[in-house]
Amino acid sequence: MQVMTAPMAGVTDYSFRKILYEFSPDIIFTEMVDVNALKYNNHRTLDEILRRAGNEAVQIFGNKNDDFLQAVKILINKGFGHIDINLGCPMKKIVRAGKGSALLLEYEFVKNLTADIKKEYGSDITLSIKIRTGYKNFSNPEYYVNLAEEYDLYQICIHGRTQEQMYSGYADWNIIKEMKQKYKNVTIIGNGDLTNLQEIKEKTELAKPDGIMLARGLLGNPWLIKAAKDYFNTGESVEYEVSREEIKNTLIKHINYCIEDKGEIRANLDMRKHIFWYLKNLENIEKIKNDIIKIKTIRDVLKYIVDNI
Ligand SMILES: Cc1cc2nc3c(=O)[nH]c(=O)nc-3n(C[C@H](O)[C@H](O)[C@H](O)COP(=O)(O)O)c2cc1C
Structure with missing residues (x-):
């Protein structure tokens, strides 16, 4: 398949x-x-x-x-x-x-x-x-x-x-x-x-x-x-448990790829939706989401994710 x-x-x-x-x-x-x-x-x-x-x-x-x-x-x-x-x-x-x-x-x-x-x-x-x-x-x-x-x-x-x-x-x-x-x-x-x-x-x-x-x-x-x-x-369906650490690392990598590719201004626009998609399944995420919404630059969002997730 x-x-x-x-x-x-x-x-x-x-x-x-x-x-x-x-x-x-x-x-x-x-x-x-x-x-x-x-x-x-x-x-x-x-x-x-x-x-x-x-x-x-x-x-x-x-x-x-x-x-x-x-x-x-x-x-x-x-x-x-x-x-x-x-x-x-x-x-x-x-x-x-x-x-x-x-x-x-x-x-x-x-x-x-x-x-x-x-x-x-x-x-x-x-x-x-x-x-x-x-x-x-x-x-x-x-x-x-x-x-x-x-x-x-x-x-x-x-x-x-x-x-x-x-x-x-x-x-x-x-x-x-x-x-x-x-x-x-x-x-x-x-x-x-x-x-x-x-x-x-x-x-x-x-x-x-x-x-x-x-x-x-x-x-x-x-x-x-x-x-x-x-x-x-x-043939076995084992729902894969993704750890918070894996999500965090993949998200950081994804943001960095996007910055390298499109520059910080475009990455700031294009990555917002992805960030919330990655975070949607984590627990106690409301405060983090609200904080991220208020952060203006993608560099600061990245720093926030490194420090808080
Ligand atoms: C944001 C978004 C963009 C899409 N863009 C395309 C596209 O460029 N070409 C295409 O054939 N389908 C596009 N699709 C449709 C998807 O390829 C897929 O057929 C559709 O989402 C159904 O699968 P799903 O129910 O698992 O999401 C898009 C879907 C979404 C959500």
């Missing part, structure tokens, strides 16, 4: 990916990358989102065939070997532009795009897609599983939610189960609600996918990768 980490815009940046690599998942995805930004050589996209902590798979989104093809070429030249097409982003701004999950309705477009990328670059990269189970009057994930089979895609990741659900409600793992039962030769990765080992166990036992993609379960908890891998390797 493959264990991979999801693309998460604004979250799986270089510094978090460096942390994730320390837990050795099978695949780590970048944040989604706009094919247009690649085309216009947008500085932030190229230098920041695509900075490599290892052998990341890059996820791209867009709405024009040529732009996708050009982006794939640029990424190949930059040495990336696994490219994933985003057919799932539910955000209004993206969907209104006909990108992300809006592409689920564009059967022909996606089919032609897949065919073109495979034809042009099939020997240079592995290609995969990530879908949701529905968008507007699209409710036919099978079309894309079938496409994955037809074009011999490396994998298809099914997030068991519709676009309308955004990030709430339950992910429907019965759809993932049905698809896996029907398409034995397609590598199907299940995604959605894998927030702890119990969920991972139940959902994989139900659907028997070829792999899982962890997403929000990783926020403040990269140890979930290890728990999942240990479970799949041994």
Whole structure:
């Protein structure tokens, strides 16, 4: 069973990916990358989102065939070997532009795009897609599983939610189960609600996918990768007890990675959410949280964490 980490815009940046690599998942995805930004050589996209902590798979989104093809070429030249097409982003701004999950309705477009990328670059990269189970009057994930089979895609990741659900409600793992039962030769990765080992166990036992993609379960908890891998390797589900010391050390490391990568001002903005995610499971954390909120610079936050956690 493959264990991979999801693309998460604004979250799986270089510094978090460096942390994730320390837990050795099978695949780590970048944040989604706009094919247009690649085309216009947008500085932030190229230098920041695509900075490599290892052998990341890059996820791209867009709405024009040529732009996708050009982006794939640029990424190949930059040495990336696994490219994933985003057919799932539910955000209004993206969907209104006909990108992300809006592409689920564009059967022909996606089919032609897949065919073109495979034809042009099939020997240079592995290609995969990530879908949701529905968008507007699209409710036919099978079309894309079938496409994955037809074009011999490396994998298809099914997030068991519709676009309308955004990030709430339950992910429907019965759809993932049905698809896996029907398409034995397609590598199907299940995604959605894998927030702890119990969920991972139940959902994989139900659907028997070829792999899982962890997403929000990783926020403040990269140890979930290890728990999942240990479970799949041994068959025993032992919830991994993470000590306060481990959380503290990982958090300090993560902050330092982010400062090195983005500088103190950006790190101060970008790390706040991560800090609270790491701290959420510790006991007696209210005072610490309130103190951190009042501290202005990331250096002082770091010092506070060293001294108080
Ligand atoms: C903050 C955030 C950013 C995300 N960004 C992306 C993205 O760039 N590309 C993508 O395919 N999915 C993205 N997702 C969706 C996740 O990859 C995943 O499919 C979703 O969170 C469901 O898994 P979960 O219920 O375990 O969190 C994002 C999710 C979150 C919470």
